[in-house]
Amino acid sequence: MELTGAQILVECLREQGVDVVFGYPGGTILDVYDALYQTPDIRHYLVSHEQGAAHAADGYARSTGRVGVCLATSGPGCTNLTTGIATAYMDSSPLVAITCNVSSKLLGKDSFQEVDITGITRPITKWNQVVKDVSRLANVVRQAFLIARSGRQGPVLIDVTKDVTSARAPYEPLPLARHRVTELPNPLSRRLLGGIEAPEPSLADVEGLIELIRGAERPLIVCGGGVVRSRAQDELLAFARRVDAPVAITVMGGGGFAGDDPLSTGMIGMHGSQASNRAVDDCDLLVAVGCRFSDRVALKPATFASRARIAQIDIDATEVGKNVRCDHHVLGDARRVLKLVNDRLDQQDHAAWKEHVFSFATETLYEEGGDHLTPKQINETIARLLPEDTIVATDVGQHQMWAIQHFHFRHPGQLLTSGGFGAMGFGLGAAIGAQVGNPARRVLHVTGDGSFRMNCNELSTVEHYGLPVITVVYDNAVLGMVHQWQTLIYDRRYAETTLDRGPDWVRLAEAYGLSGRRVSNVAELEDALGEALSCGHGYVIDAVLDPDEMVRPMVPAGQHITSFLAV
Template sequence: MQLTGSQVIIECLKEQGVDTVFGYPGGAILNVYDELYKHPEIRHVLTSHEQGASHAADGYARSTGKVGVCMATSGPGATNLVTGIATAYMDSIPIVAITCNVGVSLLGKDSFQEIDIAGITTPITKYSFIVKDVTKLADTIRRAFSIARKGRPGPVLVDITKDVTANKTEYIKKEPKMPQPDCSAFNEDDLKKAIQMIEKAKKPYIFVGGGAILSGASEVLKTFVEKTDAPVCDTLMGKGAYDGTSENYTGMLGMHGTKTSNLGVSECDLLIAVGVRFSDRVLGNPKKFAKQAKILQIDIDPVEINKNIIVNHSIIGDVAIVLGKLNEKLEQQKHTEWLSHIADYQKMYPMTIPKEGLSGPFMIAKIYEMAKDAIMVTEVGQHQMWAAQYFKYSKPRTLLTSGGLGTMGYGLGAAIGAQTANPDKQVINIAGDGCFRMNMNELATASRQKLPLIEVIVNNHVLGMVRQWQTLFYKQHYSATVLDDGVDYVKIAEAMGAAARRVTTQEEFNAAFQEALESKTPFVIDAIVDSDDKVWPMVAPGAPINECFDGKDFESKNK
């Protein structure tokens, strides 16, 4: 049948099972929005800013495992998506961003709101398309979804000229073919060598990253851990892949990892890295990272092998499939003495919560106590680390956070995406006051959509993590990090249609959070904490991870 390009776009979205699109209209994309108006089966969430749309698509994707979709018009509309696309790219999140450009005859002429968005996004997407021929539109959109899903997931951009959205072509519906995991890169010898390494190890440690979540590997990972009989640590992106309430789970590894994980990995004789990329925040000093251990890396992307650290053996493939194959071949291991040693570390170096006063650790622990099944979203900074340290993630896709790019302003948009996708779950965004400022306009979106998400602002009136570094490493030169300017977040929230409370004590927070849980509208808690609260433990930049220190260590060293 003959359809316009705009009609083809909508039909292709329906083919792919898309039920929600986040976006913001404009002149170049008007034809598409006019067609979208006729299809209420696709929910459109109008955000306050295009960046909010890209983060919402990301949050939708992270919380569901589906491809998130966002749309924007040409020029600044398209460029406003860039930060969200880069955020998704760094964390391997499947989104498809659809933008429209000026007509083909106007390309390359500095036309009004013309921009080469495909060129701009090439380094931060798996693929960027520009469609100038309506006959190629349907297949391009189908390819975009396939690429976004396939192998290591990631964002894809499709830019479509305005005349293509109006021109007609023959459209034939096609059922999408979901990509199947590719297992061709490893063989029986790879599995055999891995088994030999595991069986030879006396002190194995399992290190889990976001790849285990993306592959849906939680169940086979649990079996693998039980058969290996080893302690488990994770990355920020790996939270929830392995049950954080398990006895042999020791917390995060790296710069703000637990002392147990950092010391344990530094002592192990085999580190089994599952879906991790060995980022600089994990390695500390790469020359001294796990020097006494052999490293076995399991990852779907061959580019990640030997990129940041040299490993002894690798298996390239879908994590869930590889672990399943290893489980079939691995005999039950026993490491009682090693596990007991790690358990002693856990007793020696517990994560503590200040007993007096309102603090980030107290609030996260209380949120866990009152809302264990919530989807937690964070911005970036101290509050992000506290959310990783003090909330026990027992299921995958329950912590949504910008790990690779570290995007301030990510959380509220992502929370909107997650709450839209999961209406029956409680979504909570943890923000610092610096991050909240960046995209707080999206509160209006949450109010308009009647989303009962909770926004907790850990308000210390400074850029907390930067101030922490300035305190520790820059002689307390607080350059451009003080935010004590009288902004009233409660009034801002109420003006945007949300309920809000300001709290200064533990008792006030408990009451406000209970009220927020019962609210049917967005609810903001402005929680005032001390400007000099710090995230502990910490590893200094460039130091080996076994040199982690906490507040007491710091005070003793600087007496």
């Protein structure tokens, strides 16, 4: 049958099983929106800003394990997507961004709202293509989804010229099993080296890892984002039990290993627990599963795990030995590699080592109570009142670290946070995408008063679609994390970090047609959470904190992993 380019695009979305997209229309993409209007089985969520569309598609992808889709028009429409695309790229989240550009004959002429979006996004996408021939469109869309979800997952962008959306061409449905990648990868992409499929693990490498484990007396496992992406939580749990080793969890690994499991030492790195960081320093074997050893984990690579042999399990060969030395590696999907290891590894026993590591887990770092609200009280109250499977989307800053330290994430996709890119304003869009993708579950948006003001306009989206997202603002009237650095490192010179200005978060929520409350103690917080859980719509809780509250512990950037500051 013969269809327009816009119709072909929509039919290709249906081929992929896409039933949800997030976007914002404009002139060049009108044909696509007209086709969507006539396709009721694909629900479109109109956001307030294209950045919100990208974050929502990302949150949908992370929480469901499916590819997220966002749409934007040319010029500022597509450039507004870039922060969200970069966030997905750094955290290996499967996303397909679809933009429309000016007509082919206007390209390169500085036409109204023209921009080279494929050039702009080449370093932050796994693959991207501009489509100027309608006969290529279906094949490009099929490749985009295949590349986004295969191997090391990541974002892909398709830019379609306006004339292609109205041109006509033959279209025939093609089963997913017959989709193939035929185009060359981006020259700047680091994510397609060696192909798009996960490499089949070498059995010799698997056996080599097993021998290292058998010879270790003080093994430590690090759970990274690769465990979450491959949904390898069951295999990692079995592996940890078999090795009988403590498990440290990176920010991106949250949910890959249950935070309240007896083998969990909590978060590792700059704001990691004493148990995790000291275990890194004392172990004789470190097995990193899907962990790229960012500068927030391996703060000083030269001394990181200096007494240990380091083994990496990773789907991406470019990550092996990139940031820290690697003594052994197994290439492959985390779930597949761990299954192969578990099938061959005999039971180990490291009781004395575990006792040593967990002796550092008893230190109290946060105030237990008092007449004012503390981060610990907020987190404990939330954990007590919200369902265990609540999805938590955070922004970036102190509140992010407090949440990851205190909440026990038990399932992949339960923690949504911008780990690699650190994008303030990520949380509300991600929460929207998660709520759309998981309508039966509660979604909590944890934010700070600095992050929230960036994309609080998406409260309009929450209200319009009746999404019961609960937002808790950790309101300390400062840019908390930067304020903390200024206190500890810059002799209290608080340059432009004091937020002595609006808005009033409760009145803002009400202006968007939602409810809200300002709370300053545990009793008020409990009442507000009760209202939020029962009201059936979005709710904003403004939780008042002291400006000088700090994230504890803290290791300065570039320092040895146990060089904790007195905070």
